[in-house]
Amino acid sequence: MFLANDPIVGRFNLSSLKFINIAAAPTSKSICRKVFKRLKTLKRIDISFGLSECSLACAMPNPISEKSRLDIAGTLISNYEMKVIDENGNELLIGEIGELCLRSPTIMMGYLGKPEATAEAIDNEGWLHTGDLIKYDIHGNIYSIDRLKEIIKVKGYQVAPAELEDLLLSHQDISDAAVIGISDEKFGEIPKAFVVKSNEKLTEKQIQEFMHDKTASYKHLKGGIEFVKMIPKSPAGKILRRFLRENNLNKSKI
Secondary structure, three states, X not given: OHHHHOHHHHHOXXXXXXXXXXXXXXXXXXXXXXXXXXOOOOOEEEEOEEEHHHOEEEEEOOOXXXXXXXXXXXXXXXXXXXXXXXXXXXXXXXXXXXXXXXXXXXXXXXXXXXXXXXXXXXXXXXXXXXXXXXXXXXXXXXXXEEEHHHOEEEOOXXXXXXXXXXXXXXXXXXXXXXXXXXXXXXXXXXXXXXXXXXOOOOOHHHHXXXXXXXXXXXXXXXXOEEEOOOOOEOOOOXXXXXXXXXXXXXXXXX
């Protein structure tokens, strides 16, 4: 986000920067494209996948590939096994979206002093249930969808906030965005967006029209759009949605 938008970047000679590897949080493809456009000598931006419980990385892109693949998080590194399961624990097939489970000698033994949390995360067969929704293709490429707990359930349909955020960030007048699910009597949950605009003339109506043409009806921002000065994030760049939810809940009580 900094490399894509901050004007201070233009003051420095970054021609020696050739490769960027991103992890920790889903990264918008539109943001990556902005970085490529700004840094003319940059050759690649790679997306990796990992967890603290896995001793960092568990999937990485091919290091000898000539082109960036902004839609994938690479393939499993050596000594890792993977399976994708549905909400009932059934193993899914290629192309089906479900929870990623991993098994490896490098996975943690458990959470210190938290046996219940450990038992919840690692099953009797040694599979770590990551809480991440993914799918994979015939080549083993992993496509990260979103965190399982972040998924918005709209009348039975699953909506990934990261997908909507990526679309919002592709708008030329939006510098940052986050999406959460809010309660709704009719739909169960509906998406609401928090937007940092780079053009003060940008209106909610313009954003709604922009999104309306690019998404299915159940993905429309029926919860509305709130303009904010910044999106709360962790030091690792992860969106702190709980703060957005709490802020939205407090406003609804007023």
